[in-house]
Amino acid sequence: MSVTYDLRLLTSFLAVADELHFGRAAERLQVAQPALSQQLRRLETQLGVQLFDRDARKVELTGAGKAFLPGAREAVAAAHRAALAAQRVTDTAPAVLRVAVDLDLPERVLQQIRLFSQIRSEIELKVVRQHQGDALDALHGDQVDLVVGWGRMPYGPPLRSLTLDSEEILAVLRDDHPEAVRPAMTRDAFGRGQFVMFEREQSADVFDWLAVAAAGRQPEQLRIQQVRSLDDGASAMLRSAGRGCGQTIVAASRFDAAAHPRLRTIPFDPPLRHEIVAMWTAESESAAVLALADSWGRA
Template sequence: MELRALRYFVTVADELHFGRAAERLHIAQPAVSRQIARLERELGVRLFDRSPRRVRLTAAGHRVLDVAREALAAADRVRVVARAQAGVMRIGTGTGQFTARLERGIDALRERSPAFDVVLVDLPLPARLNALRQGEIDLALARGVRSAPGLRVLPTWTESLFAVVSARHPAAGRAVVGVAELAAGPLRTSRDHDLPAEVLRVTVPQVRAGTVADTIVEVGSDPRSWTVLPADQVAEIRSARVRAIPLEPHTTVTGSVVVPDDLPSPCVAAHRAAFGD
């Protein structure tokens, strides 16, 4: 019996909806259905009553659910103990993001506990949160996340947002600029873009690029396109082909440390303090 199947079962039991469970697990719905069917065959019982209108736990499903939660909690405790012995902290981040904050945070954590190694795991935001749920990383940094099922989202810092345009863009010499003024050109975003759409407060055509560095190069080559970046990333721009302009009205995004919801309180406080301003 695989822990993955138990995790899928518990998620479906929480949601009582295969589609929502698949979204929460960040996998396709058929994969969830296959795992549940396989688990039912292995256990020799039906776990869910399914109908077009609703999904319900069977009596056997209710009995299995409590034990499955216990098994997953035990597995998580094993991972915590193993990682503590290994002295490794795996931090989820995005390519080219949080560099200065990571350096400061790791230094602060090492002041409290010097003997650990750090492994940075670059993942897009949805995969980053899912890796944290699955125990594949120990904490994640993220922007614009208000909540995440199964995780604790700890608002930790606030960053101003800037429009980034080509040096040849008509607004390049402005002291401030509004998003609505830029909306005539395409908004370029990277696969690592953490900013939720509502932060921009306007609907505009979007062009998806590769990394943040790719996005900056593409904006610099196109006098019409633009992107929006937080202050941390703007500080790391080295290109003379683009200009960063504060948004008007002043717009910010909240950055968070995201941790497993069962992380002990002293660790939660230490992580939040380490990565704050």
């Protein structure tokens, strides 16, 4: 049987699947929560299955929802790629492309951008490193054309985006922490301890998503110590964990065991991965923006 799905329904499903919270998903999509709920019910009716278990305390994917998730994500990504290909045919690249890269992203992201610059030498790249919240402010203020940062569509004005990569996220504890002997970290065990995180104002959407993804609870239900960072948030979080302020998390490629001999990393069970995305506005979209976003892994 052939079934056609509205791309908006798939986008709504992905937002709720990512956030596991209808209020935050609605804020992310810039729609009213009742409208979002209606879209999800419409999709479930089309599929003939229930995608989410909902109650007053939590939202969870059903078995059918988990099975539907990879295909839905790929369908939305494929639609974005098709749009990029069509727009490149008629657009003309500007002389300068201004890119803001989140301070906590792995080095391979900058390597990919440098490689693109070598291949597309007719485009002058200007790259700055910023906290993601500052980078998004710069994007909306027309100070940069593109932001490369951590996934989860930011709160606030809607953006266009494309998933570029992903990174495994690990639990980090001092070697004398009672949970440090675990071979793998469950969400429930992680959620019971003091949790060291970067300041929420640096990137509220990423802060909220990581809290739920790592600890299985809403941020307000956790004991979170926020640490101020003038450099990247990961370094500040690791320093605090090393001083015994609590457990934290880190992208696998960002952890240097030699620099933090008292800390131990533990994989989550099931594994936790965080997407790396390119984000831009309708106003900043250009052939150069689309070329950089679409070149990932192929430059």
